[in-house]
Amino acid sequence: MRVTQDARWVQFRRLLLGTVVEAITRAQVRVDITTLSIAFDASSRFEVPRLDNYMRFKGVARGQLLAAPDAAAMAQLRSILGQAWPELIKAIDLPIGDRLTPDRNDIQVTHEGSQLTIAFDLEAD
Numbered sequence: 765m766r767v768t769q770d771a772r773w774v775q776f777r778r779l780l781l782g783t784v785v786e787a788i789t790r791a792q793v794r795v796d797i798t799t800l801s802i803a804f805d806a807s808s809r810f811e812v813p814r815l816d817n818y819m820r821f822k823g824v825a826r827g828q829l830l831a832a833p834d835a836a837a838m839a840q841l842r843s844i845l846g847q848a849w850p851e852l853i854k855a856i857d858l859p860i861g862d863r864l865t866p867d868r869n870d871i872q873v874t875h876e877g878s879q880l881t882i883a884f885d886l887e888a889d
Contacts, residue, residue, distance in 0.1 A: 772810055773804070773810065776810065776821065777802055777804070779852075780802055780821060780825070780884075781800065781802045781825065783845070783848050783852070784800065784802065784825045784845070784882060785797065785800065786844075787841055787844040787845050787848065788827075788841065788880075790840070790844055791833075791837050791838075791840040791841035791844055792837055792840075793829070793833045793837050793838070793841050793880065794829060794830040794831045794833070795827040795828065795829055795830060795880055796827060796828045796829075796830055797827070799826075799827045799828040800825065800826070800827040801825065801826055801827070802823060802824070802825040802826075803823050803824055803825075804821060804822065804823040805822040805823045807820065807822050808820055808821050808822050808823060812856075812864070817864055817888075817889070818888070818889050819864065819886075819887065819888045819889075820868075820885075820886065820887045820888075821884065821885075821886045821887075822884065822885045822886070823883075823884060824881060824882065824883050824884070825881075825882040825884070826879060826880065826881050826882075827879075827880050828878050828879065828880070829875060829878045829879065829880050832875070832878075833875065833880075838873055838875070841873050841882075842871060842873045845871045845873065845882065845884075846869060846871050849866055849869045849871075849886045849888075850866045850869060853865065853866045853888045864888040864889065865888060865889065866886075866887070866888050867887045867888060867889050868885055868886060868887035869886060869887075870883075870884065870885040870886075871883070871884050872884075
């Protein structure tokens with residue numbers, strides 16, 4: 765996993781974890797928020813702003829479920845998270861001419877026992 769203590773990584777970890785919390789709340793998936801964590805894979809990159817902007821956030825978010833979610837809640841959670849990355853990229857206003865577009869938006873939402881796992885591979889170039 766990538767060490768994410770640099771200020772820009774801390775901010776994006778907070779942004780993505782906040783997005784996960786918001787999605788969990790909207791989908792009414794009951795998770796112990798105090799157990800939520802997010803970790804970035806070593807292949808994650810953050811190169812903004814520069815002449816050739818590029819972002820890739822690959823990793824996993826995990827949390828302990830308080831109750832087993834039904835299939836509809838899991839589908840809704842996946843749908844909400846699937847919309848979040850393109851919406852975020854659209855909202856980023858870079859001070860230079862290069863525009864970011866979402867190139868990859870892979871999200872997998874699973875649960876095994878009491879563990880919720882959200883694997884993500886988000887890329888914009």
